[in-house]
Amino acid sequence: MQNLKFAVIGTGFWANYQIPAWQELPGVELVAVYNRTRSRAADIAQRFNIPNVYDNVDQLLDQHTHELNFVDIITDVDTHPIFTEKAAQRGLDIICQKPMGPNLESARQMRDMCRQAGVRLYIHENFRWQAPLRRLKSILDSGEIGQPFKARVSFCSAFPVFDNQPFLADLEQFILTDIGSHILDVCRFLFGEAEWLTCQTMRVNPTIRGEDVANVLMKMRSGLSCFAEMSYASLLEKESFPQTLVQVEGNLGSVVLMHDFQLRITTKSGTYSVAAPPPQYAWADPAYAIVHASIVACNRNLLTDLQGQGGAETTGVDNFETIRLVYAAYESAGRNEIIFL
Ligand code: 89Y
Known part of the structure; x- marks a missing residue:
């Protein structure tokens, strides 16, 4: 099976663990990272050996849509709807950190928008x-x-x-x-x-x-x-x-x-x-430790679904x-x- 390629959007506190947790799993490859502060994205890219760094998310998505299978949104909750929409418009599947959206209505819109765009939405809910x-x-x-x-x-x-x-x-x-x-x-x-x-x-x-x-x-x-x-x-x-x-x-x-x-x-x-x-x-x-270890298990579950084998627990529909x-x-x-x- 070919590696699934993805980009990480947001390189704050949780990306320090989410990224190495992905690197525990075979079958997936991180090709680009975005952060609004370029130096923070560059630091993470250097630490984890990620080839492409952006401080403009549209540029990242436009330049890599052809090779990306999904994005992993690891930003503060206020930006979840914005980044979800940008990825959905480009037909990319999405994993988004919890909590799903900044209020109930925007979480509902995220769920419905992804359904309408025909992309899969998962929430990274690891507890x-x-x-x-x-x-x-x-x-x-x-x-x-x-x-x-x-x-x-x-x-x-x-x-x-x-x-x-x-x-x-x-x-x-x-x-x-x-x-x-x-x-x-x-x-x-x-x-x-x-x-x-x-x-x-x-x-x-x-x-x-x-x-x-x-x-x-x-x-x-x-x-x-x-x-x-x-x-x-x-x-x-x-x-x-x-x-x-x-x-x-x-x-x-x-x-x-x-x-x-x-x-x-x-x-x-x-x-x-x-x-x-x-x-x-x-x-x-x-x-x-217990939370960080569960990131690997959560990613594994979502990756299995992205690979077409089903079984994702924390889909957008479920997490809503x-x-x-x-x-x-x-x-x-x-x-x-x-x-x-
Ligand atoms: O943000 C929270 C989470 O997801 O797990 C613990 C935490 O870091 C602080 O409450």
Whole structure:
């Protein structure tokens, strides 16, 4: 099979990991990078041996459309619709970082525009690809704890997240778009679609613009009651960033995903542990190891689909359902009401 060729649009913080994660996979070749600040694109190109550098995205696309199979958009959310449109107009398939768009309507337009242009749109949503979460899902699917009726999905931390990604402090809508898009996607991955939700938000850190705490309660169509909590204001005894901690109770037992990638499974026969650590990559930042490892698994899944073998999980169509939850949560918090989905 011939290599699929692609360009990276945006060389900020996440490109430092997204690009080496691509380089772990056979069958794909990065031919060009764009950044509005040319020197930043040039630095990345030099580090990762990428032959073409642009600070004008139209030039990149015009000069390489003939050889490109897809683009990987790794920019801040505000520019996702613009770059998606430019690639779609040229008939290129698109992978775009989460969160899909800067609001629900623009995410809907991205999804519909790609459908109309006949190009594939995927969202790079990687949390569901974390090794312990995949393991947890397989335990749930095995039926070992019976029918799940109750869950808590938790991402509560005091990690100095604004040091690496300062723009997050300026977002009017912060934690639900940044982490909620991951956590609510994990809830959909584990438990299916929601029937209704209610949400409360707070801003504890006075130096940021948006909310840094969100508590979402969902009734899933399966009947399960799911509490998704997220916070960047939680100084806890054990810092868990960037792990997602989960507890699921079923009619035959429970499974708890704890710190350090440990799963504890309890049934009437007792309790046992399973370890599901992420694969190790030399280029990963140890502070983000589990997230960085999941980039490879997410890219692999999307690449398999791009190669024609199907199976992509986080398509634009699918991820739009996650984004609906994010904005339903804001709506609920704003109106102090239950939102039926
Ligand atoms: O931007 C976020 C993400 O996608 O994972 C963690 C993060 O870097 C900070 O919340």
